[in-house]
Amino acid sequence: MRSDAPPLLPIFRSRHQADLLTVLFFHPGQDFTLADLSRRLGVSMSTLHGEVGRLLDAELITARPVGRSRLLRANTGHLVADALARLLTLTFGPQVAVADSFAQVAGVRTVLIFGSWARRYEGEAGPAPNDVDVLVLGDVDRAEVYEAAEAVQDRLDLPVNPVVRPPDRWLADTDPLVQQVKASPFVIAYGDLPADG
Known part of the structure; x- marks a missing residue:
């Protein structure tokens, strides 16, 4: 292919x-x-x-x-x-750096990159991204999430903006941010999307 x-x-x-x-x-x-x-x-x-x-x-x-x-x-x-x-x-580093750092956070189920970086990665033309937006799905300690984001930020020399949601929010489809992420290109950096069941 x-x-x-x-x-x-x-x-x-x-x-x-x-x-x-x-x-x-x-x-x-x-x-x-x-x-x-x-x-x-x-x-x-x-x-x-x-x-x-x-x-x-x-x-x-x-x-x-x-x-x-x-x-x-x-x-x-x-x-x-x-x-x-x-x-x-x-x-192309954000996907690898995010996967490497956020995989170390206890309780992480899925980590997605969304926003301008994901849009460029998925083929949408536009200016170079100047930050990396990250959605963390899991039962996590926010301090660990921010430490992981800081590690990625130091590695990439780009701001990293993490947000945390429990996995059931992905399935419920009532969270405005989750709806926005689902409606736009996103890249799975770590884990799998939550499934019904």
Whole structure:
């Protein structure tokens, strides 16, 4: 499945390529298998295989064989690695940074990014986002949520605006903010949406 150049930063060949690079450059010392990346990104292995091949040819990532798998990682020694990592952080980084930080908050069930960043990520044209709006669904300690938001803010150098709702508010559909989020593009950074039942 081919994806088009992402409006968030259309210098990348596809959103899949940008997402792949973001995960690898956000975790520069970590190895990933193609299967790991496929699960994490929600993209087929065949789609990722082509992107990985191009990135290996450009030497932006490295691979080392382990058994029948290849372990992939960012090539931090590449001439453009620092600049690329900074571009990825500013554009595609919010999803990875939010997932990494908010997953550590006890009681979190789902974390969504909404607002201008989500609209750009999902393909809506417009100016670059200047903040990241986050909806946390769960029974959480708000102080932990704000600590996670601060960690993301420090990593991205962008304001992060978290709001907390219990999961049943997502299902009840009576909360004005939840209605607004559901009516607009949003990105699931962590967890799954609450389901009836």
